[in-house]
Amino acid sequence: MEALRSLDASGQVALLFVGLFGLLVVLGSAVALLALRAVADDAARERRRALQRDVRALWLGAVVFWLAWIAGPVGATLAFGIFSFLALREFITLVHTRRADHRGLILAFFFILPLQYVIVGLRRFDLFSVFVPVYAFLAIPVASALAGDPGRFLERNAKIQWGIMVCVFGLSHAPALLLLEFTGYENRGAFLVFFLVAVVAAAQLVQETAARHLRRRPVARRIDRSFSLRAFGLGVAAAAIAGAALFWITPVDPLRAAVMAAVAGGCGMLGELVMRALKKDAGVRWWGNRPSVTGAVGLLDRVAPLCFAAPVFFHSVRWYFV
Secondary structure, X not given: OHHHXXXXXXXXXXXXXXXXXXXXXXXXXXXXXXXXXXOOOHHHHHHHHHHHXXXXXXXXXXXXXXXXXXXXXXXXXXXXXXXXXXXXXXXXXXXXXXXXHXXXXXXXXXXXXHHHHHHHHOOOHHHHHHHHHHHHHHHHHHHHHHOOOOOOHHHHHHHHHHHHHHHHHHOOHHHHXXXXXXXXXXXXXXXXXXXXXXXXXHHHHHHHHHHHHOOOOEEEOOOEEXXXXXXXXXXXXXXXXXXXHOHHHOOOOHHHXXXXXXXXXXXHHHHHHHHHHHHHHHOOOOOOOOHHHHOOOOHHHHHHHHHHHHHHHHHHHHHHHO
């Protein structure tokens, strides 16, 4: 631990990426060996393919994370801006829109989204926090009203506004974490992103595992029959334990790290539940289940928990815990 503390910020972050890619090599090797085993059950083969897709997604995310870090503020905001664009496109292609919504969609994709990330790159965090919830929220219905179509006006604009809040506002807090600095914690924002992803993933894995093995008492049966308060509580507890174990990569003590992690993990699980409700409403099982029609690739399924957890984590770190 003393040797780690003696390294400068660049050395510590470099060691983080060495450890991250090392874990992915081990995981990828284990999955490759597992794929060599013959399986007769169709369900088992489907689970294996899903695991392989998840490992590929982890590799892609890790590489993008690394490239964003070495490219600096411009590279980080550009990389996550592309992710936001693809996620928002995926969201919009699976919800009903009309011709009159085109002005609002152009405003969302080509003005609001890039401007949000420019503000992040400039580290104007106060403006960044209110730009989408205030200015973009009001601008979208104005653009829609100018199109002159009052049909289902509230519903149409709410869909666009919700897509911007999740895919742009929520996801833009990830590069904001990369650029966030505190006294004595300069140039170490990558640790905060890693901490967030790790605790949210721990909460998701434990919650899903508990949901499969515990007696189910679903809270929202028509949305998700596996989501129960017991599984949710175990997920929050797992996030807190993971956060306390990783406190040394944060600027806070173990207790505050555990609380931050519990909040982030809980928000990620609740965000996943909300996105499942949206998928039910859209009549799809996965955001990317109709790629030949919509061009969707399932990106939103993978980043949905972070879209909810990242804003709460960012502001809790910035205002309450550090």
